[in-house]
Amino acid sequence: MMITLQELQVYRNFDELANDVLDLAKEILPDKLIYLTAFSDGQQIILKLSDENTQILLSEGMVINLEETVCNRVDFERNQPLIFEDIKKEPCLDDLKEILEDVNIESYLGIPISLVSGERFGTLCAAHHEASHFDKKSVDLLQRIARMFSYYLELERLAYRDALTGLYNRQYLFRFFDALSKEGGVLFFLDLDGFKKVNDKYGHDAGDEVLKEVASKLQLFVEGENGAFAARLGGDEFIINFPGIFTKADLIKRAEKLLNSLNNWAAKYPLSASIGIVAYPANGYLALETLLKNADSAMYKAKGAGKNTYAIF
Structure with missing residues (x-):
């Protein structure tokens, strides 16, 4: 990469x-x-x-x-x-x-x-x-x-960089987010639905291949988006950061497109994703820890709504 x-x-x-x-x-x-x-x-x-x-x-x-x-x-x-x-x-x-x-x-x-x-x-x-x-x-x-x-x-x-997927890692996100978020933007916090079952049924090697495929999909998703990047927080949790100000319609369009890409797998695994979305203001006062907590809360709301969907904090 x-x-x-x-x-x-x-x-x-x-x-x-x-x-x-x-x-x-x-x-x-x-x-x-x-x-x-x-x-x-x-x-x-x-x-x-x-x-x-x-x-x-x-x-x-x-x-x-x-x-x-x-x-x-x-x-x-x-x-x-x-x-x-x-x-x-x-x-x-x-x-x-x-x-x-x-x-x-x-x-x-x-x-x-x-x-x-x-x-x-x-x-x-x-x-x-x-x-x-x-x-x-x-x-x-x-x-x-x-x-x-x-x-x-x-x-x-x-x-x-994350050793398995090649995406940015948690260290990159926490060390440089303040410098990368001055213009305001949106965080997408996503967690895979059904990933544990893939690991249990097909083994951890198959799970690793899934995570690498997720990374490829996310990297493709942010291409052409100026300043956007994807990161792996750990396990099957990933972050996408989009700098800039977006309307609710923009966020919905992006979320639906991302969900669609995470419903199609080369090995036909029964996988999907739940996404929590949180916006942050330009030169804002919200710490990254707070943004992640809010995005995580929205993500669990999406899981509670039946998974394979998104929720905006």
């Missing part, structure tokens, strides 16, 4: 480590601009630059269409660096030469950064405004730095 930029911003010491990565790389290639990028939703984001005042026209926070970047051609499958020592002499870059000229890049080195899962994270790059040589020793050292950075990303991901 891809690490989001929002998630990166809450990782402990991310800025410090990113700066250390650039400093180490700069020691290896002192005459080059070193920069760190991330891929997200078809875009490349320039996360960090080793130098602000260079002849290369990149800046931190710059967002570029991934298809229009040379980094998109880095070989992540074989974990191989991409090297162009003279952009002008590379016919394979004809479609990108105008873009590269606009940012004044004449030579380029791109090192892939992948998560432990194999998913693409982004690149560690070196660039120069003139044609230049990248020696093998320098490239090898940069690959080692990129690999160490990927290990750091995995450690942070494990701290804030």
Whole structure:
């Protein structure tokens, strides 16, 4: 599951480590601009630059269409660096030469950064405004730095992600909810109906597969919802957070759509879900513990109404 930029911003010491990565790389290639990028939703984001005042026209926070970047051609499958020592002499870059000229890049080195899962994270790059040589020793050292950075990303991901489902975990929710809820929003608290029977009849391996399928459904459900995320509280309890202000009709529409998706299972298990819904105001005074208690109360009201339904607190 891809690490989001929002998630990166809450990782402990991310800025410090990113700066250390650039400093180490700069020691290896002192005459080059070193920069760190991330891929997200078809875009490349320039996360960090080793130098602000260079002849290369990149800046931190710059967002570029991934298809229009040379980094998109880095070989992540074989974990191989991409090297162009003279952009002008590379016919394979004809479609990108105008873009590269606009940012004044004449030579380029791109090192892939992948998560432990194999998913693409982004690149560690070196660039120069003139044609230049990248020696093998320098490239090898940069690959080692990129690999160490990927290990750091995995450690942070494990701290804030549920090991079974890959969703955010309780620790993430409690540590960062205040920062993520300033605009107000809505919590959906859902609990599976019939999950204990699946565990008892089919075994805990089957139960784990159900939880992973729930996570996939919830992740699909929040895609395209700006700032929304799903988390697993524990057991068969999950949370979806939707930032923003919604009408009652909006909430009903979302709840019914979610219930429908949780009624269809690959293995045809007799499962459904009960959902408790609670809204919270912008810059509100309600603590997360209170919101969860209220959402839990609404969820049990839904179970009392026959399950496979929702209740708004």
